[in-house]
Amino acid sequence: MKIDPRLCVECANCVAVCPMSAIHIDPEIRRAVVDEDECVECFACYRGMSSENLNPMLIRLARRTLGLFRFRFDPEPDGCPTAAIVPQELEWPRSIRRVFSDVLMTHEGTGILGRGTEEVKTNDVTGRLGPGFAGFVVELGRPSVGARFYDIEKVSRALAAVGVIFEEKNPITGLMTDVSEGALDPEVLDEKVMSAIIEFRTPLEGTDAVLQVLEGVAREIDTVMAVGVAARCGEDGQNDLESMLPALGYPIVRAKTNLGLGRAEVIS
Amino acid sequence: MTHSLHRFGQPEDLAGDYIVFAMPAQGVDPESAIRTEKEFLRRSLRHQPVNLGDAKKGGWFQPQKNLGPGVHWRRNTEPKPELVIDGVDAPGIVAAVFDRYEAMEAFVEELRELDLGVSINISALADRAATCCRACGITRHSVEYSLGFLGKTEKLPEKEILELATMCGHGTVSFGLAEKMMDRVRSGRMTPKAAARTLARFCVCSIFNPARAEEILSGKRKRG
Numbered sequence: 369m370k371i372d373p374r375l376c377v378e379c380a381n382c383v384a385v386c387p388m389s390a391i392h393i394d395p396e397i398r399r400a401v402v403d404e405d406e407c408v409e410c411f412a413c414y415r416g417m418s419s420e421n422l423n424p425m426l427i428r429l430a431r432r433t434l435g436l437f438r439f440r441f442d443p444e445p446d447g448c449p450t451a452a453i454v455p456q457e458l459e460w461p462r463s464i465r466r467v468f469s470d471v472l473m474t475h476e477g478t479g480i481l482g483r484g485t486e487e488v489k490t491n492d493v494t495g496r497l498g499p500g501f502a503g504f505v506v507e508l509g510r511p512s513v514g515a516r517f518y519d520i521e522k523v524s525r526a527l528a529a530v531g532v533i534f535e536e537k538n539p540i541t542g543l544m545t546d547v548s549e550g551a552l553d554p555e556v557l558d559e560k561v562m563s564a565i566i567e568f569r570t571p572l573e574g575t576d577a578v579l580q581v582l583e584g585v586a587r588e589i590d591t592v593m594a595v596g597v598a599a600r601c602g603e604d605g606q607n608d609l610e611s612m613l614p615a616l617g618y619p620i621v622r623a624k625t626n627l628g629l630g631r632a633e634v635i636s
Numbered sequence: 637m638t639h640s641l642h643r644f645g646q647p648e649d650l651a652g653d654y655i656v657f658a659m660p661a662q663g664v665d666p667e668s669a670i671r672t673e674k675e676f677l678r679r680s681l682r683h684q685p686v687n688l689g690d691a692k693k694g695g696w697f698q699p700q701k702n703l704g705p706g707v708h709w710r711r712n713t714e715p716k717p718e719l720v721i722d723g724v725d726a727p728g729i730v731a732a733v734f735d736r737y738e739a740m741e742a743f744v745e746e747l748r749e750l751d752l753g754v755s756i757n758i759s760a761l762a763d764r765a766a767t768c769c770r771a772c773g774i775t776r777h778s779v780e781y782s783l784g785f786l787g788k789t790e791k792l793p794e795k796e797i798l799e800l801a802t803m804c805g806h807g808t809v810s811f812g813l814a815e816k817m818m819d820r821v822r823s824g825r826m827t828p829k830a831a832a833r834t835l836a837r838f839c840v841c842s843i844f845n846p847a848r849a850e851e852i853l854s855g856k857r858k859r860g
Contacts, residue, residue, distance in 0.1 A: 384812035416838040490661040586786035598780035623762035628777030630755035
């Protein structure tokens with residue numbers, strides 16, 4: 369992402385809007401600039417900000433004049449007054465940033481929007497996560513810290529070492545050069561993304577071991593990760609994780625519940 | 637994607653936060669899926685949702701690209717549900733957000749009777765979702781639990797900012813904007829409602845709960 373210096377009026381609205389804090393005002397040129405190494409190409413600034421399409425010369429003049437009287441120009445806080453934010457063409461490997469960060473990018477491997485897969489959201493139709501398994505969804509970089517692929521690889525390698533079964537259609541699995549080792553494509557390791565999801569399953573009895581691995585590798589990464597784990601319910605609507613997780617020190621608070629109202633026969 | 641799963645907050649504060657979403661599995665006839673999603677959204681309007689959205693197109697609070705200078709004194713930020721419903725043109729995730737358990741349960745009951753055939757999920761406190769299923773005579777199929785955040789959690793901001801920002805699971809509501817809205821409300825430069833709607837406009841898939849945000853921003857929490 370770039371900010372057009374001919375249009376920027378130094379209002380600093382985009383500074384607060386950037387989820388990665390990658391935008392700052394350069395005091396020498398008095399314009400907002402993007403730190404390209406920190407920018408994850410999420411498009412939150414470009415797409416999320418409203419715009420007034422004002423004349424930048426007029427705004428700068430107004431700001432200087434108002435400043436003389438100790439007044440300040442105060443644009444709408446979610447707007448770029450002059451539509452100065454401009455996307456740029458992305459080349460590999462930088463293009464991987466947008467794939468994992470822009471919520472409206474459809475990943476070619478999953479066919480759906482976002483950084484993960486349908487996981488248990490459509491499990492009533494797909495049967496992807498069967499009885500007896502725990503389906504883990506580990507999202508590196510979330511919430512809003514961002515993650516480099518070298519940190520993501522630390523986690524995928526640690527998980528591979530305990531024999532988890534990586535989800536084939538997951539975008540991170542698609543980046544693995546060796547799934548048995550959890551090794552990622554070396555070309556992307558320094559790239560930064562908003563977040564990336566490692567998705568895998570393990571027999572339910574392996575849940576404790578996986579959590580221990582995650583707690584251990586969490587101390588080795590320079591970011592955060594949000595962890596979710598899913599199970600299929602029995603005919604009584606219950607599942608083993610409900611008793612297992614609190615016993616392992618993870619109280620149950622929020623959850624996503626698939627109601628089982630989907631029908632497989634509607635798939636053509 | 638786990639976009640709705642990891643909302644930060646104490647259980648008593650999350651009791652005013654319910655997301656119901658519909659998602660057709662890949663392979664479903666697109667035209668049929670679009671009709672179903674529009675029906676889901678239309679029906680949700682009977683139960684006073686606080687947000688509504690199509691993950692591909694945005695929600696009823698959307699950025700406005702053609703504002704004029706008059707916006708500083710008069711800006712229309714009212715929800716536009718028809719924009720969302722008419723805009724559904726491809727299969728994807730559609731969601732309705734509620735701030736009351738009773739509204740969510742009534743909507744789920746209606747969905748059960750409608751039998752749309754697509755996958756329906758509730759993202760909320762686990763016990764409230766389970767209660768809702770029992771009340772509606774639904775046997776849960778699968779449940780995904782949030783285990784919270786691990787790693788360098790010292791990089792995360794203070795509680796209220798985290799509560800606001802994690803209502804957008806894709807991370808497009810930044811910590812910086814949440815903090816800015818809190819400052820503006822504290823200094824009397826914005827109302828909590830206007831600040832909440834400003835944040836909501838950045839959440840593309842529209843699972844942001846502006847009613848809960850308003851409570852956080854105003855310091856008035858709804859408990860239980």
